[in-house]
Amino acid sequence: MPRHHETRELPYSDEQMFALVTDIARYPEFLPWVVALRIRDDSEHETVADMIVGFKGLRESFSCRVHKQRPHEVIVSYIDGPMKHLSNEWHFRPAEGGGCRVDFMVDFAFRSRMFEALAGQMFDKALRKMIAAFETRADELYGAGRVTSSDGRSESLPG
Template sequence: MPRHHETRVLPYSDEQMFALVTDIERYPEFLPWVIALRIRSDSEHEAVADMIVGFKGLRESFSCRVHKDRPRTVTVSYIDGPMRHLRNEWQFAPVEGGGCRVDFMVDFAFRSRMFEALAGQMFDKALRKMIAAFETRADDLYAAGRAMSSDGRSSSLSG
């Protein structure tokens, strides 16, 4: 049963990171292995989505509920699909001097022993690739909008 927790400090605001993580409709544009996504419902506090993920000829679909507590927390809970359980949490906290601390946790288990074995072998690599995809997406969306100094040079929010 893979479980992982990671903390990063990024030069973007908690509101920016919250917006990126809750823009689930865009996941197929930047997240590896996300082939398709359908939003069933979406409101300020909750979304329900169906996602198809694929890797090396294997495809699975699952449904999840995304709980949103702007701008601090996003919690993903599993509805149905090939897993026994899935829980994913994002927490965003402003840091002194600008930017925010991002705490990310994922915990899941597949029903299929084959998928569980594959997940165990590839979990760390896949997770690193997924986290890097979120960071790259944040850079693509927000790096140009960082504060500009009076002489026109970019000024990082992280100091």
Template sequence: MPRHHETRVLPYSAEQMFALVADIERYPEFLPWVIALRLRSDSEHEAIADMIVGFKGLRESFSCRVHKQRPSAVSVSYIDGPMRHLSNEWHFEPAEGGGCRVDFMVDFSFRSRMFEALAGQMFDKALRKMIAAFETRADELYGAGRAISSEGRSESLSG
């Protein structure tokens, strides 16, 4: 059962990071292995989505519920698919001096022993690649090295 928790301070506001993570419809544009995503419903506080992920000829689809608490948290709860369970949480908190602290946790296990074994072997590498994809996406959307303070001003974090 792979589980990972990580905290990073990024040069973007909590609102910006919340908006990026909560915009699940765009995941196929930048997240590796996300082949397709269909929103069944989407509101200010909750979305239900079906996602197809693929890796080296393997494809699986699953459904999840995304809980949104603007601008501080996004959590994902598993509905249906090839997993035994899936829990994913993002917490966003303004950081001193600008930017925000991003707290990320994912915990999951597959029903299939084959997928579980594959996930165990690839988990760290895949996770690093996905976290890097979110950071790259933030840089593309909001500009690398820039932060928005809680008052909404743009501030440079370099020197």
């Protein structure tokens, strides 16, 4: 069962990264393999969504609950679908000198041995592609090297 934890320092505020990650309705626009998405329920602290992912003719749908604690934490819990389990966490902390530190963790296992074998073979490559998609999306939305402070001011980062 694949599990991954990664920490990155990005030139965006915790609020910006929180907003990007919790804008789940836009995932099909930028995340690889996300074919369709339906928001069932959405509030300030929780979203329930159904997602269809596809790869090389295979399509699976699953449902998850997204717990949101603005602007520091997003925790995804699995409801239903082809997995034995799925958990995903994002933690955002302001970094010294601007930007934020992003801690990302994903842990999952498929019910199907075939899917589990495929996931094991492709997990690292797929994960790198998905992390890159979030970073590219942040660059597109917020401009590389710029950070918006909590009072809404935009400033360039040194470097």
